[in-house]
Ligand SMILES: *[C@@H]1O[C@H](CO)[C@@H](O)[C@H](O)[C@H]1NC(C)=O
């Protein structure tokens with residue numbers, strides 16, 4: 001199946017109800033990331049102008065404690081998962097619960113059809129443990 005068709009199909013299947021605070025979200029499987037979901041509520045949604053700050057509230061229990069070099073990464077991506085801009089925040093080592101508010105900078109360029117994603121990445125284990133994609137249009 002062609003990539004765009006897969007994207008559209010998954011887009012239509014996206015759960016209309018909410019676990020996350022903002023709707024039109026999915027797992028990161030379309031970007032070939034097999035990870036648990038992450039609970040994020042963020043705003044402003046729609047995303048503001050370039051250079052403005054978006055605020056993301058994260059509330060998530062982790063299956064495994066973070067190692068010494070784990071981060072939470074927020075990024076704006078095209079529909080193929082290529083990153084247009086990202087903001088990274090370090091996470092405390094050894095935690096199994098994230099409760100926090102993170103500032104994210106809106107990049108200069110965002111594709112017309114894009115995803116805003118949040119993911120927890122561990123540089124030591126080289127593993128994305130949690131990930132979510134919010135599907136948006138400019
Ligand atoms: C994030 O949390 C703060 C503090 O509880 C709240 O004031 C704000 O409205 C929340 N923002 C979003 C986008 O949920």
Ligand SMILES: *[C@@H]1O[C@H](CO)[C@@H](O)[C@H](O)[C@H]1NC(C)=O
Pocket residue numbers: 019039040041057058059060
């Ligand atoms: C998701 O996060 C919100 C606040 O950011 C919180 O009120 C809610 O309980 C969380 N949901 C889950 C399933 O953890």
